[in-house]
Amino acid sequence: xxxxxxxxxxVVRIVVFIILTLAIYLFFAGHYSxxxxxxxxxxxxxxxxxxxxxxxxxxxxxxxxxDFKVVAAIGVLLAVxxxxxxxxxxxxxxxxxxxxxxxPLVGDKELxxxxxxxxxxxxxxxxxxxxxxxxxxxxxxx
Amino acid sequence: MTIFxxxxxxxxxxxxxxxxxxxxxxxxxxxxxxxxxxAVLGILASYIPKIAGGQTAIYTYxxxxxxxxxxTVYLDGLSMIFSLLISGVGALVILYAIHYLSSKEALHHFxxxxxxxxxxxxxxxxxxxxMVLYAFWELTSVSSFLLIAFWHHRHASRTGARKSMLIxxxxxxxxxIGFLLLHEMTGTFSIRKTIEQAAILYDHPLFIxxxxxxLIGAFTKSAQFPFHIWLPDAMEAPTPVSAYLHSATMVKAxxxxxxxxxxxxxxxWTWFWLVTFVGxxxxxxxxxNAVKQTDLKALLAFSTISQLGLIMSLLGMGSFAYHVQIDTxxxxxxxxTFVALFHLVNHSTFKGALFMAVGIIDHEAGTRDIRRLGxxxxxxxxxxxxxVIGSMSMAGLPPFNGFLSKELFFSSALATASIDMxxxxxIVALVPIMAWVASIFTFIYSCILVxxxxxxxxxxxxxxxxxxxxxxxxxxPIILVSFVFGIFLFPNTLAKYILSPAMLxxxxxxxxxxxxxxxISAWHGxxxxxxxxxxxxxxxxxxxxxxxxxxxxxxxxxxxxxLNGLFNRALYEAENVSSFITxxxxxxxxxxxxxFVYIVLLGVVGGYFALNDAFNFSMDNNAxxxxxxxxxxxxxxxAAIAMLFVSSRVTATVLNGIIGYGLSIFFVIFRxxxxxxxxxxxxxxxxxxxxxxxxxxxxxxxxxxxxxxKIMNGIISVAVGMTVVAISLSVLHFNxxxxxxxxxxxxxxxxxxxxxxxxxxxxxxxxxxMLEVVVLCIASIGVYQMIRLRxxxxxxxxxxx
Numbered sequence: 001x002x003x004x005x006x007x008x009x010x011v012v013r014i015v016v017f018i019i020l021t022l023a024i025y026l027f028f029a030g031h032y033s034x035x036x037x038x039x040x041x042x043x044x045x046x047x048x049x050x051x052x053x054x055x056x057x058x059x060x061x062x063x064x065x066x067d068f069k070v071v072a073a074i075g076v077l078l079a080v081x082x083x084x085x086x087x088x089x090x091x092x093x094x095x096x097x098x099x100x101x102x103x104p105l106v107g108d109k110e111l112x113x114x115x116x117x118x119x120x121x122x123x124x125x126x127x128x129x130x131x132x133x134x135x136x137x138x139x140x141x142x
Numbered sequence: 143m144t145i146f147x148x149x150x151x152x153x154x155x156x157x158x159x160x161x162x163x164x165x166x167x168x169x170x171x172x173x174x175x176x177x178x179x180x181a182v183l184g185i186l187a188s189y190i191p192k193i194a195g196g197q198t199a200i201y202t203y204x205x206x207x208x209x210x211x212x213x214t215v216y217l218d219g220l221s222m223i224f225s226l227l228i229s230g231v232g233a234l235v236i237l238y239a240i241h242y243l244s245s246k247e248a249l250h251h252f253x254x255x256x257x258x259x260x261x262x263x264x265x266x267x268x269x270x271x272x273m274v275l276y277a278f279w280e281l282t283s284v285s286s287f288l289l290i291a292f293w294h295h296r297h298a299s300r301t302g303a304r305k306s307m308l309i310x311x312x313x314x315x316x317x318x319i320g321f322l323l324l325h326e327m328t329g330t331f332s333i334r335k336t337i338e339q340a341a342i343l344y345d346h347p348l349f350i351x352x353x354x355x356x357l358i359g360a361f362t363k364s365a366q367f368p369f370h371i372w373l374p375d376a377m378e379a380p381t382p383v384s385a386y387l388h389s390a391t392m393v394k395a396x397x398x399x400x401x402x403x404x405x406x407x408x409x410x411w412t413w414f415w416l417v418t419f420v421g422x423x424x425x426x427x428x429x430x431n432a433v434k435q436t437d438l439k440a441l442l443a444f445s446t447i448s449q450l451g452l453i454m455s456l457l458g459m460g461s462f463a464y465h466v467q468i469d470t471x472x473x474x475x476x477x478x479t480f481v482a483l484f485h486l487v488n489h490s491t492f493k494g495a496l497f498m499a500v501g502i503i504d505h506e507a508g509t510r511d512i513r514r515l516g517x518x519x520x521x522x523x524x525x526x527x528x529x530v531i532g533s534m535s536m537a538g539l540p541p542f543n544g545f546l547s548k549e550l551f552f553s554s555a556l557a558t559a560s561i562d563m564x565x566x567x568x569i570v571a572l573v574p575i576m577a578w579v580a581s582i583f584t585f586i587y588s589c590i591l592v593x594x595x596x597x598x599x600x601x602x603x604x605x606x607x608x609x610x611x612x613x614x615x616x617x618x619p620i621i622l623v624s625f626v627f628g629i630f631l632f633p634n635t636l637a638k639y640i641l642s643p644a645m646l647x648x649x650x651x652x653x654x655x656x657x658x659x660x661x662i663s664a665w666h667g668x669x670x671x672x673x674x675x676x677x678x679x680x681x682x683x684x685x686x687x688x689x690x691x692x693x694x695x696x697x698x699x700x701x702x703x704x705l706n707g708l709f710n711r712a713l714y715e716a717e718n719v720s721s722f723i724t725x726x727x728x729x730x731x732x733x734x735x736x737x738f739v740y741i742v743l744l745g746v747v748g749g750y751f752a753l754n755d756a757f758n759f760s761m762d763n764n765a766x767x768x769x770x771x772x773x774x775x776x777x778x779x780x781a782a783i784a785m786l787f788v789s790s791r792v793t794a795t796v797l798n799g800i801i802g803y804g805l806s807i808f809f810v811i812f813r814x815x816x817x818x819x820x821x822x823x824x825x826x827x828x829x830x831x832x833x834x835x836x837x838x839x840x841x842x843x844x845x846x847x848x849x850x851x852k853i854m855n856g857i858i859s860v861a862v863g864m865t866v867v868a869i870s871l872s873v874l875h876f877n878x879x880x881x882x883x884x885x886x887x888x889x890x891x892x893x894x895x896x897x898x899x900x901x902x903x904x905x906x907x908x909x910x911x912m913l914e915v916v917v918l919c920i921a922s923i924g925v926y927q928m929i930r931l932r933x934x935x936x937x938x939x940x941x942x943x
Binding site: 026030031032033034035036037038039042043045046049053069072073075076079080083093096114117118120121124125127128129131132133135136137138 | 815816819820823824826827830831834835838895896897899900901903904905908909911912915916918919921922923925926929930
């Protein structure tokens with residue numbers, strides 16, 4: 001049973017991008033103002049969930065051909081990898097470091113390994129939420 | 143450094159095997175895998191001159207310096223013998239396996255496990271740190287488990303694998319306790335440093351405990367009585383595995399431990415008694431039971447048990463030298479240890495050859511049941527020759543290496559029996575008698591192996607055309623039997639270069655290397671040892687001829703009283719008890735699970751606060767309460783109470799959502815935007831999840847619970863709520879633990895972030911976050927799997943197919 005909800009579909013098509021932009025903002029803002037990897041990941045996941053709710057599984061999977069299990073795995077690898085990365089530089093496990101960079105367009109920015117760690121967290125959250133929701137949703141179709 | 147490389151080579155190869163299998167499917171992986179043992183052998187060979195000169199090689203790699211853990215690789219005479227066996231027999235076994243296993247088998251798995259085992263075994267004999275040794279030790283158990291269960295579609299393989307795993311891992315954990323006790327006494331995990339302190343250890347109260355724990359580990363691994371029952375069942379493994387793990391290397395790990403720890407424990411008399419007599423009992427019991435076997439591999443398994451007992455008892459006798467002043471008159475006692483090492487090498491050569499020969503018979507004739515086999519001599523002449531040489535060596539007959547070590551074994555047993563009776567109870571007089579009786583049985587089963595398989599007329603041979611095996615399969619056993627003969631001709635070369643440096647490892651502060659190396663000669667006149675051998679042959683032949691007459695004694699012991707019966711009984715009972723206990727709390731009702739969680743929360747957290755008198759709070763310093771907070775609380779409370787009375791799931795979900803969103807408004811009011819945001823999104827996502835799960839849930843109906851249960855549940859819920867409220871009010875005044883807010887005040891200096899929530903997640907408590915991420919990922923894989931499994935329900939069950 002599918003309801004052809006034109007209004008919802010049209011709105012979602014635009015709103016999803018707003019949500020995703022918000023997610024990216026939250027992710028990068030995380031270290032200084034509210035936000036961070038966990039929330040960023042959750043917001044991305046909720047954008048996808050909105051898509052799934054509005055359209056059906058197949059359509060969305062065609063649009064976003066990503067295996068979310070792999071996304072979760074990459075996230076875990078990144079998070080654990082930053083831990084081991086610091087060991088390679090001779091400091092304790094999971095030591096984070098940061099430096100200021102003068103980047104074109106955005107100016108003085110601080111970039112740290114914590115960003116990689118946060119990226120790992122974000123990817124895991126997206127992967128986990130989507131894996132659970134899609135597998136439950138697929139499971140109940142038959 | 144290169145020794146460290148020797149451990150790494152098999153592991154690295156094990157990593158490469160799956161790649162080889164994927165990218166070169168046509169290529170025979172065995173030839174590639176063969177590089178590993180040959181490379182290790184080459185590395186070791188380059189060390190032989192140095193080690194033979196009494197030197198040792200050591201290399202330390204700081205693994206986790208902050209925890210004081212380092213991998214110290216230590217190569218001395220003792221580890222040299224074992225590592226040569228591991229790599230040498232390993233190379234021959236792989237060569238044999240290339241022809242033995244058909245290419246349709248899961249060969250990439252097989253070689254991967256085999257290489258894992260090889261690396262782990264090398265790790266065991268090279269490690270100086272006991273913890274590292276223990277890790278490798280358990281890895282050998284695991285890889286042995288995988289190899290025994292290689293043909294996992296067979297029920298017997300899985301049972302055998304489980305049995306060996308249970309027994310050896312239990313022993314391993316006991317050994318770990320022993321190591322921890324040793325650490326408690328000495329403050330070091332290094333074996334070499336422990337040996338330096340050995341002389342003062344033996345009157346420490348923990349000494350006996352450590353000794354027994356380490357011995358149990360060694361005995362389980364080396365299949366000593368009464369732990370030997372796993373070895374015959376392990377014969378379900380493919381024959382190359384039996385030849386390698388269960389006769390030449392893994393079962394000798396226990397021998398290695400005993401030899402390695404002799405300098406530490408031999409000062410205690412318990413060591414002498416336990417090692418000698420457990421070894422002797424195993425020797426007699428193993429050889430006695432080998433005679434009744436009808437499966438050739440089972441016969442060899444019991445024979446291995448008994449030979450391991452022989453080596454073990456020799457190590458026990460050798461430890462007597464620690465109780466006397468070593469000089470020219472008492473040097474005879476160290477000879478037992480020397481014979482143990484000598485027989486260790488000999489056993490690997492002849493037993494390896496025999497296993498391979500039996501594998502060939504099984505491969506070509508399709509059975510290894512001696513009730514069906516017979517008359518194979520003319521059909522398989524080369525296999526016959528190999529078996530005869532191996533069996534004669536095993537029975538201790540000239541001109542093979544088994545004769546030399548058996549004679550020396552007798553002379554060590556006689557020397558032990560003649561120890562001054564004032565210092566030892568006269569029970570030592572039993573030693574040569576037990577040795578002699580066991581040798582008779584050894585002779586009998588060696589006869590059975592040869593005569594029943596190759597001579598007598600065939601009884602019920604399978605209907606196949608039997609012919610000699612291809613040369614590829616014969617090469618390895620031929621090389622081994624040439625060692626059997628070669629060692630007989632030149633035993634003193636082996637003794638000088640390989641065995642004598644190991645004596646220094648076992649008697650570090652004893653006599654010189656030359657003094658402890660006896661000259662081995664095949665002929666030394668008509669002495670007691672020779673008469674004993676002649677007696678063995680005569681009695682053995684008579685008993686073998688009369689075998690049908692006395693075979694009945696094997697059925698005397700009722701089946702449920704055998705060790706196997708007891709083991710199965712214990713296993714059965716353990717399963718029953720654990721499933722009974724599990725059923726007590728795994729009721730399948732979510733409500734009850736919540737109940738358990740709440741009761742624990744009440745008991746532990748609430749109890750902790752109650753015991754510490756921490757439930758004291760005053761409202762004086764609290765911030766004033768505003769009107770919208772009251773309104774919010776009212777809304778949330780109403781939603782919570784209403785949820786108890788609704789009659790549809792959707793309504794309940796919506797009400798639950800009200801509570802969640804209300805909470806996030808609270809976060810906004812109290813200026814925690816991060817939490818508010820997170821709470822909002824989590825609430826939305828879980829609501830979607832809830833809705834998705836509806837189809838899985840049974841129809842909504844009111845439970846007809848007895849009112850007593852309902853009241854009970856009500857009381858617990860209210861109590862949990864009150865406890866949580868009380869705790870959250872009283873933590874404000876709780877000063878039991880050090881406050882952590884100082885970290886957060888300096889978050890920018892410490893973690894370079896101004897958002898403290900994020901610095902907690904990403905820096906201060908990054909370890910927690912990392913593990914949580916891992917747990918999340920595991921959970922999602924779990925959900926995915928369970929749903930996939932449920933979808934396939936009604937399909938085939940993989941277990942017990």
